[in-house]
Amino acid sequence: MPTTDQTPNLSNLVTTLQASLSILHKQDIQTAANTIGQYVHAANGDPIHLGDDCAAIPDGDSYLLLAAEGLWPQLVTQDPWFAGWCAIMVNVSDIAAMGGIPIAVVDALWSQSVSASDPLWQGMQAAAQAYNVPIVGGHTNCHSPHDGLAVAILGRAQHLITSFDAQPGDDLVMVVNMAGSYHGDYPFWNAATMAEPAILRQHMGLLPQLAERGLCNAGKDISMGGLAGTLLMLTEASGCGAILDLDLVPCPSDVAWDKWLTSFPSFGFLLSVPGENLGEVQGVFEPYGLVCKAIGTVTEGAEVLFHQAGKQELFWGGGQSLTGFGHR
Numbered sequence: 001m002p003t004t005d006q007t008p009n010l011s012n013l014v015t016t017l018q019a020s021l022s023i024l025h026k027q028d029i030q031t032a033a034n035t036i037g038q039y040v041h042a043a044n045g046d047p048i049h050l051g052d053d054c055a056a057i058p059d060g061d062s063y064l065l066l067a068a069e070g071l072w073p074q075l076v077t078q079d080p081w082f083a084g085w086c087a088i089m090v091n092v093s094d095i096a097a098m099g100g101i102p103i104a105v106v107d108a109l110w111s112q113s114v115s116a117s118d119p120l121w122q123g124m125q126a127a128a129q130a131y132n133v134p135i136v137g138g139h140t141n142c143h144s145p146h147d148g149l150a151v152a153i154l155g156r157a158q159h160l161i162t163s164f165d166a167q168p169g170d171d172l173v174m175v176v177n178m179a180g181s182y183h184g185d186y187p188f189w190n191a192a193t194m195a196e197p198a199i200l201r202q203h204m205g206l207l208p209q210l211a212e213r214g215l216c217n218a219g220k221d222i223s224m225g226g227l228a229g230t231l232l233m234l235t236e237a238s239g240c241g242a243i244l245d246l247d248l249v250p251c252p253s254d255v256a257w258d259k260w261l262t263s264f265p266s267f268g269f270l271l272s273v274p275g276e277n278l279g280e281v282q283g284v285f286e287p288y289g290l291v292c293k294a295i296g297t298v299t300e301g302a303e304v305l306f307h308q309a310g311k312q313e314l315f316w317g318g319g320q321s322l323t324g325f326g327h328r
Contacts, residue, residue, distance in 0.1 A: 010306060014306060029323040029324060030323060032050075049164060053095075053221055053223075054094050054097075054153075064156055065098050067095065067153050067155075069094070070150040071083045080120045080147070082183060084125075085127040086188070088124055088135075088151060089131070093266075097221035097269060098155070098211075100160075101205070102153055103153075104154055105135050107139070107149065157211065159211040161211045164218065166217055166235065169275070170217055172297060173293065174293055175269040175291065176189075176269075177265065178252070178291050188265075189266060191265065191266045206284050206290075210281065219269055226261050227244075232316055233322060236322050236326040244307065245307045246308035250295075302319075
C-alpha cells in the first residue's frame with residue numbers, strides 16, 4: 001500500500017484544513033440542530049437520535065434507515081452523469097455506514113430542459129443498477145431556471161453502527177478502497193464507476209457484517225469533508241476526542257495531505273474499534289483487497305490532535321462546534 005512521501009509542515013497543514021470550505025460548510029448543519037434538537041420521537045414514542053449518517057427509526061425488531069443527499073450545483077451543471085451516479089452512491093454509503101442494506105431511493109430533479117435531464121437520469125440509473133437499489137419515485141421538473149438534484153434513500157438494519165458510541169481507548173480505523181483515482185479536479189477518489197457491480201455490492205455488504213458481529217463501537221462513512229471532517233463529526237457525536245497519526249494514514253504517493261484529508265472516497269469508512277477486535281475487523285475487509293488500518297486513537301475530552309514525524313498539533317478544540325449534533 002503506497003503512502004505519501006511528502007511530510008508537510010504540520011502547523012501549516014492544520015491551518016489549511018481549519019480554513020477548508022469542505023469542512024467549514026459542515027457548520028451549516030447547525031441550523032438543523034438548533035431548529036430540531038438532538039432527537040425526536042417516533043410515532044410509538046421511541047427516541048430517534050439525530051445527527052447520524054441516517055435516521056434510525058425503530059421498526060419491530062429492526063430499524064428503518066432514512067437519509068438524503070443534495071448534490072453540488074456545480075457538479076450537477078458541469079458533470080451531470082457523474083452527479084447522477086454520486087447521488088445514488090453517497091446514499092448507499094450512508095446506509096452501509098449504519099450497518100444496513102438499501103431498499104429504494106427517490107429523487108428530486110430540476111433541469112432547464114428534458115435534454116438537460118438525460119445525463120442526470122443516465123448516471124442515476126447506472127448507479128442504481130450497479131448497487132441494485134431501485135429508483136421508485138420522486139419529483140421531476142424540466143422547466144426550471146436552474147439545474148439541481150437531491151436523492152433520498154430508505155434502508156433497513158438489524159443491528160446498528162452509530163456515530164454516538166466511540167469510546168476512549170478505541171482504535172480509529174480507516175477502511176478504504178485505494179484502487180481508484182481522482183475524478184477530474186473534484187475531491188472525489190473514484191474506485192466505483194469502472195468497477196464490477198458485483199464487487200461494489202459485495203464491498204458495501206461487509207459493513208452489516210461488522211454490525212451483526214458487534215465488532216466496532218461507532219463509525220461513519222468518509223464523505224464531504226474527507227477524513228478530517230468525518231473525524232470531527234464522529235468525535236462531536238460521541239462526545240470524545242482523538243489523536244490522528246498521519247504516519248499511519250493510507251495516502252496515494254502523489255497526493256498532497258491537505259487534498260487527501262478532505263477527499264471523499266467512493267468506498268471509505270472511519271470506525272471506532274476496541275483494540276481486541278482490530279484483527280477481526282481487518283479480517284472482514286482485507287480479503288477483498290480493501291485497506292483497513294488503525295490510524296489513531298479515541299481519547300477522553302474533546303480535542304482532536306494530529307501527530308506526524310514526532311510532532312503534534314491541535315486540529316480542533318473542545319469549545320468548537322461543527323454540526324451541532326452530539327453530546328453537549
